[in-house]
Amino acid sequence: MPSQKALVRRPGPRLAEGLVTHVERRAVDAGLAAEQWEAYTEALRAHGWETVEVDPAEDCPDSVFVEDAVVVFRNVALITRPGAESRRAETPGVEEAVARLGCSVNWIWDPGTLDGGDVLKVGDTIYVGRGGRTNAAGVQQLRAVFEPLGARVVAVPVSKVLHLKSAVTALPDGTVIGHEPLVDTPSLFPRFLAVPEESGAHVVLLGGGRLLMASSAPKTAELLADLGHEPIVVDIGEFEKLEGCVTCLSVRLRELYV
Numbered sequence: 001m002p003s004q005k006a007l008v009r010r011p012g013p014r015l016a017e018g019l020v021t022h023v024e025r026r027a028v029d030a031g032l033a034a035e036q037w038e039a040y041t042e043a044l045r046a047h048g049w050e051t052v053e054v055d056p057a058e059d060c061p062d063s064v065f066v067e068d069a070v071v072v073f074r075n076v077a078l079i080t081r082p083g084a085e086s087r088r089a090e091t092p093g094v095e096e097a098v099a100r101l102g103c104s105v106n107w108i109w110d111p112g113t114l115d116g117g118d119v120l121k122v123g124d125t126i127y128v129g130r131g132g133r134t135n136a137a138g139v140q141q142l143r144a145v146f147e148p149l150g151a152r153v154v155a156v157p158v159s160k161v162l163h164l165k166s167a168v169t170a171l172p173d174g175t176v177i178g179h180e181p182l183v184d185t186p187s188l189f190p191r192f193l194a195v196p197e198e199s200g201a202h203v204v205l206l207g208g209g210r211l212l213m214a215s216s217a218p219k220t221a222e223l224l225a226d227l228g229h230e231p232i233v234v235d236i237g238e239f240e241k242l243e244g245c246v247t248c249l250s251v252r253l254r255e256l257y258v
């Protein structure tokens with residue numbers, strides 16, 4: 001039976017030292033971050049997802065952003081080689097977790113770099129952002145792993161934000177949504193809907209019409225509700241200070257057979 005599991009990773013003691021690239025550094029309240037993380041994982045569970053915790057990586061400030069360490073398509077997990085060197089020690093724990101769940105495992109190798117936040121799956125199309133964290137070799141290696149499984153890999157330039165999924169994600173019907181000033185080439189997507197807020201571009205599909213979204217995008221939540229979707233809103237403000245979004249705090253394993 002297909003699973004409804006979601007990998008998550010508890011924030012570690014060094015969270016406040018997480019990388020910032022496109023935003024000013026602001027102090028992170030570790031206690032509040034822990035509460036927000038609990039509420040985020042609770043929202044996943046409340047909507048039918050069993051959360052599976054990856055062992056903590058206490059020395060890695062950014063390890064809570066678990067989606068950057070792995071890309072899963074069908075039953076195959078591609079362990080990334082993060083573009084930021086300080087994040088490379090995050091991957092062994094994630095590799096162990098996906099292997100335990102029964103995925104076959106592949107790897108991005110030197111000189112490739114790839115962050116999971118640069119990978120957006122829409123059906124069998126895999127968009128991969130070529131930007132600050134993912135290089136051309138990483139794109140080629142991703143293609144070599146997933147195209148034989150039936151995926152079509154489409155490379156997309158990313159220059160204005162940290163990751164492709166900082167700029168765009170997709171609705172259940174496949175429409176790609178993004179805040180236009182931050183999207184390099186909206187015309188690359190067959191159906192594109194502009195949203196009024198930067199963090200409005202980030203949705204996690206919970207199933208049915210339910211979309212997990214950040215409370216920092218109220219106008220977008222209203223727009224999407226008006227289009228017949230059901231926003232489920234969580235406050236992830238402490239993670240947004242570190243350029244995190246709702247998407248990067250979990251990895252949903254939708255096609256795992258266990």
Ligand SMILES: NC(=O)NCCC[C@H](N)C(=O)O
Pocket residue numbers: 018019020021062065067068084087116117118162163165166242243244245247248
């Ligand atoms: N996929 C994501 O959007 N990940 C967010 C990563 C934030 C972290 N502070 C970083 O710069 O790597």
